[in-house]
Amino acid sequence: MNAFDELAGDFARLPGIGKKSAVRMVNWLLKQDASYARRFAQNLGALHERIRPCSVCGAWTETDPCPICSDALRDKSSICVVEQPQDVSTIEGYGEYRGVYHVLGALIKPLEGIGPAQLNLHPLLERIRAGNITEVIVATNPTVEGDTTALYVNKVISELGLGDAVKVTRLATGIPVGGDLEYIDKRTLALSFRGRSSF
DSSP: OOHHHHHHHHHHTSTTOOHHHHHHHHHHHHHSOHHHHHHHHHHHHHHHHHOEEOTTTOOEESSSSOTTTTOTTSEEEEEEEESSHHHHHHHHHHOOOOEEEEEOSSOOBGGGTBOGGGSOOHHHHHHHHTSOOOEEEEOOOSSHHHHHHHHHHHHHHHTTOOGGGSEEEEOOTTSOTTOOGGGSOHHHHHHHHHTOEEO
């Protein structure tokens, strides 16, 4: 296998990239200036060295805590719970939510061996116990797994015994069932936030 085929194979492993798209990418890179290819390779190589999860919320960041968690102007009384770090970028992209985040890192998927123990829930519960949290917005995808996880998050928060001090809400159903937050348009996402409801 030559260098072309190896790189095409690497690209084909990326989500949403098939063999044909991978070959097109390698061909495109070969047509670029060599300095671009070197810079691309350096940035790719430095990715794991420079980017890491925020120790507070779990979003990808170069600084710890991340800019959102360290922003004094953010509403620290509202936590938006998402599945993956890229969901933070998606929600931030529409510019309406001004609270902070918590990344679960997974959804409950029993058939894949992912249960509640695999969720990054303990730090969330610690943040809630520390006080000053009035709302937890569960923004998991509207799928069976997302709904199951949302119900579980609601259950464990209610078991903290804080009564009505912390309201747990879910995004409104403007997001299609089975949809993925990463692909939702900004207007729909904004309306879903505005129309969120309690469990």
